[in-house]
Amino acid sequence: MPIEPDLPGGVPERGTGAASSGRRVLTFERVDSTNEVAWREAERGVPEWTWVSADEQTGGRGRLSRRWHSPAGLGVWTSVVLRPGVTPSVAPGITMCASLAVARTLRKLHPMSVSLKWPNDVMVKGRKICGILTEMKASGERVEFVVCGIGINLNQAAEDFPAELRDAATSVFLETGHKADKAEALAELMPQMERVYAVFLSNGLQALMGEWRSMCPLFGKIVRMKTRGETVEGVFHDIDASGALVLRLESGVHRSFLAGDVEPVS
């Protein structure tokens, strides 16, 4: 059962773009996964900009159902229902929009060196501070809805992470030494997401790429791209209009990727 919204952002703001006028927030103490709840709500026909936020996820998950640790009160665990009027091939850009909205939020609220890693990881000093899982329902060329799930690590101490993740994950608390306010973070994130998404829909991903690039330290560097079945090295040359990463190989050939893990070549 949802409990009453306790967030400043639960009240629609004025002046943050047309999208904010429809904002709804469903707040839960504990859910299996905010993406699951948001998906069910979307299936029931809730409008765009319905947010599901939980204090704790018992079954928080990432890509391909990898577990996402989301203990009570230690982070922002939220998902938003979107209904973009775009074709499915354009929709993956939403994952980059979400990473940009999170980066803006963290940069505004906390003195940390936040960076972006293609396609949608938000990092601090090489460690992941936010996970994004975007799921879409489409039929033919029509997107029915998109559920964008965002998990931001706020107040975990090192021991709150499973041992195998301690070198790879971080939180606002670990980086700054200060506890972060969850309600404040969510209240900042929602309008940021609305603004980024509005630009994406009206002007395309390219309109956001200047800012995205500025937060991505690997641009222009020699990187290694690991995909299923091969590893390719080249210069991180660009991100194209569809969001694909473009590598310039040693041969001079440009090659684009829609999947894979990119890392610097030291």
Added chain:
Amino acid sequence: MKLEQLKELIRVLEESGVEEIEVSSWGRRVRVSKSGNSYLHGATVPASLPEAAPAAVEPAAAEPGPAETPKNGKQMKEIKSPMVGTFYRAPTPGAPPFVEMNADIDVGQTVCIIEAMKLMNEIQSEARGRVARILVENAKPVQYGQTLFLIEPY
């Protein structure tokens, strides 16, 4: 009429509410109809233009192989990828596939996931029928418009 044009004509008919389409071009006349047991009734051609009929009919009739020819005479429905990405048959690694060969599926049923840039796209069937062919291996890349499944419609 070229094969591609004929295919396009069949596609237009499939997607429309009309039962039959007839087009004339350069003296050739081709009619495609949904009624009866054959999805392609063939061309009716004026006697003065005898060369047109075989050219129009043969390629389309030969195009579906034995595996693609539905028993009930309806044309196979294709489920195509709406985006470039990676094809997954199951929601998670190790989980049972969304659909198996010969399974009955309904409109709106999830048949696979296509992933691009960490966006997981659940693909729904737009047809009710039987899974007649699964054309892509799990975890392989797919192109925009690539056919993923053939469905024998009911």
